[in-house]
Amino acid sequence: MKAIILKEAGSVDKLEAAELPIPVINDQEVLIQTKAISINPVDIKTRTGKSLYSELRSQNPFIILGWDVSGIVAESGPTVTKFKQGDEVFGMINFPGHGKAYAEYAVAPAEHLASKPANITHEEAAAATLAALTAWQALVTNAKVIKGQKVVIQAASGGVGHYAVQIAKWLGANVIATSSSANRDFVMSLGADEHIDYKKHRIDTIVTDADFVLDPIGGDNIDPSLNAVKKGGTVIMLPSFFKDEIIAKAEAKGVNGYFFTVRSNGADMQQLATLLEKGFVRSHLSKKFSLDEMKEAHLQIESGRTQGKIVVTL
Ligand SMILES: NC(=O)c1ccc[n+]([C@@H]2O[C@H](COP(=O)([O-])OP(=O)(O)OC[C@H]3O[C@@H](n4cnc5c(N)ncnc54)[C@H](OP(=O)(O)O)[C@@H]3O)[C@@H](O)[C@H]2O)c1
Numbered sequence: 001m002k003a004i005i006l007k008e009a010g011s012v013d014k015l016e017a018a019e020l021p022i023p024v025i026n027d028q029e030v031l032i033q034t035k036a037i038s039i040n041p042v043d044i045k046t047r048t049g050k051s052l053y054s055e056l057r058s059q060n061p062f063i064i065l066g067w068d069v070s071g072i073v074a075e076s077g078p079t080v081t082k083f084k085q086g087d088e089v090f091g092m093i094n095f096p097g098h099g100k101a102y103a104e105y106a107v108a109p110a111e112h113l114a115s116k117p118a119n120i121t122h123e124e125a126a127a128a129t130l131a132a133l134t135a136w137q138a139l140v141t142n143a144k145v146i147k148g149q150k151v152v153i154q155a156a157s158g159g160v161g162h163y164a165v166q167i168a169k170w171l172g173a174n175v176i177a178t179s180s181s182a183n184r185d186f187v188m189s190l191g192a193d194e195h196i197d198y199k200k201h202r203i204d205t206i207v208t209d210a211d212f213v214l215d216p217i218g219g220d221n222i223d224p225s226l227n228a229v230k231k232g233g234t235v236i237m238l239p240s241f242f243k244d245e246i247i248a249k250a251e252a253k254g255v256n257g258y259f260f261t262v263r264s265n266g267a268d269m270q271q272l273a274t275l276l277e278k279g280f281v282r283s284h285l286s287k288k289f290s291l292d293e294m295k296e297a298h299l300q301i302e303s304g305r306t307q308g309k310i311v312v313t314l
Pocket of ligand 1: 040041042130131134154155156157158159160161178179180181182183198216217221237238239260261262301304305306307308
């Protein structure tokens with residue numbers, strides 16, 4: 001099978017095409033013939049030697065990047081009851097671990113997958129995996145957002161943000177979304193109630209009483225995020241900078257502030273599948289690439305300016 005491998009960290013030129021044997025599954029796993037893969041900032045961080053690079057490279061002769069897959073079940077292990085050959089499935093495989101999604105075939109524990117809704121494409125399904133699960137686990141599992149709450153979604157035009165706006169609206173929240181002015185119409189079309197152009201305004205000059213803030217930016221943005229939430233509210237930060245110092249700052253303000261890492265979870269995927277099937281959540285695909293164009297796909301995510309998601313189609 002064709003795969004894209006990484007032997008050492010570096011620029012996009014380190015992504016190499018390779019011919020590998022089709023992987024072998026164990027009893028609880030599913031072999032997926034990959035139809036679409038989505039690309040995330042963690043792919044770029046790992047490729048450049050950050051994030052999961054050291055751990056994965058120390059255990060393997062090379063890394064196969066990628067965690068987000070939609071495809072067709074080619075084979076299922078003997079103890080797998082939920083999926084059989086020919087079924088369409090999607091999910092985020094083995095995160096945070098070795099996903100090995102950049103390949104014509106991928107192996108997934110059955111418990112990381114959900115059935116792909118018949119009324120969405122493999123591209124739309126592949127997109128709604130790591131980014132959508134992050135939004136789900138932040139808003140539903142962790143923050144437990146409820147109807148009527150004031151929720152700020154930052155970087156609302158990006159992969160995580162565009163799902164977070166839609167999920168927050170489905171939960172019945174009042175959603176304030178941040179992006180540049182170029183993406184204002186896009187985030188409002190997702191259902192946001194208000195828009196803040198982060199290039200013109202710090203959010204805490206406009207909002208100081210939110211119940212929940214999702215901060216996918218970090219760094220200098222963390223203070224404004226902590227100030228935008230009311231006492232007793234929650235801020236979830238996605239990039240993991242200076243953990244202890246920031247958690248202490250949040251505590252001093254009476255705010256529940258923490259970092260969070262998304263985890264593979266088939267039950268959560270199934271909830272997302274229902275929202276996708278019913279049209280409460282849609283994947284916005286701003287660009288599509290082929291497997292041979294993986295370098296271009298990485299450069300697009302690396303730009304930090306992606307609208308919605310990009311996918312690689314096989
Ligand atoms: N902890 C976890 O488990 C976890 C999971 C998923 C993602 N993440 C992290 O979360 C971050 C976002 O991921 P993603 O997939 O959403 O990235 P992405 O799709 O690449 O985000 C791109 C978007 O970010 C917007 N943006 C950039 N700077 C901004 C700012 N200062 N304020 C508001 N919007 C801004 C851009 O909008 P404009 O073009 O309008 O500026 C663009 O649309 C990444 O660092 C990623 O690694 C962490």
